[in-house]
Amino acid sequence: MTSLITGIIGLLLSWVPIVGLVIGAVAVVTGIIALRKAQPKGPSITGIVTGGLGMLLSIILAVTVGFIVSATEDGERAPETQATSSPTATTADDTASPSESPSESPTASESPSPTESKEASSAPETTPATTPSATSQEPTSEPTPEAPEETQGGSTSQQNALGSAENYLSFSAFSRSGLIDQLEFEGFSNADATWAVDNVTVNWSEQAIKSAETYLDVSAFSRTGLIDQLEFEGFSNNDATAAVDAVSVDWNDQAAASAEQYLDFMSFSRSELIDQLVFEGFSQEQAEYGVNQTGL
Secondary structure (H helix, E strand, O other): OHHHHHHHHHHHOOOOHHHHHHHHHHHHHHHHHHHHOOOOHHHHHHHHHHHHHHHHHHHHHHHHHHHHHHHHHHHHHHHHHHHOOOHHHHHOOHHHOOOOOOOOOOHHHOOOOHHHHHHHHHOOOOOOOOOHHHHOOOOOOOOOOOOOOOOOOOOHHHHHHHHHHHHHHHHOOOOHHHHHHHHHHHOOOHHHHHHHHHHOOOOHHHHHHHHHHHHHHHOOOOHHHHHHHHHHHOOOHHHHHHHHHHOOOOHHHHHHHHHHHHHHHOOOOHHHHHHHHHHOOOOHHHHHHHHHHHOO
């Protein structure tokens, strides 16, 4: 029965790549375990099938998104290579400047007039005021090429990974490792994915709370079952436990909702339904309360 419920959830959330894939995998695994435990085959097989479909749809969607992002990245790289291909154009004018002053010879080298020669004979000799080398212009320093923008802002692929990470966080909750895995699944390298996740503005504790609330919106969980689910997604035990304790939830009501979900798909005796709820992580008291609400 757990496999059937999880498979339906995975199929409904298959449009969210990592979530649909994870829940679908859980549905398949729990379905196989249920078959080995000789539980009813109908819900188990249906759960395996729906979970597999959810995984397949999630993979197809993720591959499509990865292809679109890769094509966009290739389109952005093309103009950058053209813009950096002509650095020598700026140095053409600089090389012509050092030889501009040969014609500027000092006037002291001209032959003196007759009157100047007489005065010059009585006056002490003077050294030339300037030398040709002194009148020449100092060579200008050549401009240094600009360094590629990889030190602070990140490379183009890292910026693309960062944009993709921010896009995912805008509509779904992720753990740190889960978001890195999702970016790698799209085709980003581990280095680019890790850089992007480490540079995105996010609070992982808040992400754990959002993920817990999302799960409670679509299905019923026991406290321990929800903590296990968050840890399976990649959250630490501390973040998962803190998130489950932070959400507003009545575990007795969750037990009652879970009991109703089981009865919607198959028949149970009172003791069987209580045992199933205890197996899901509810306490004995919570399981009995949940079954009592169904009228069994």
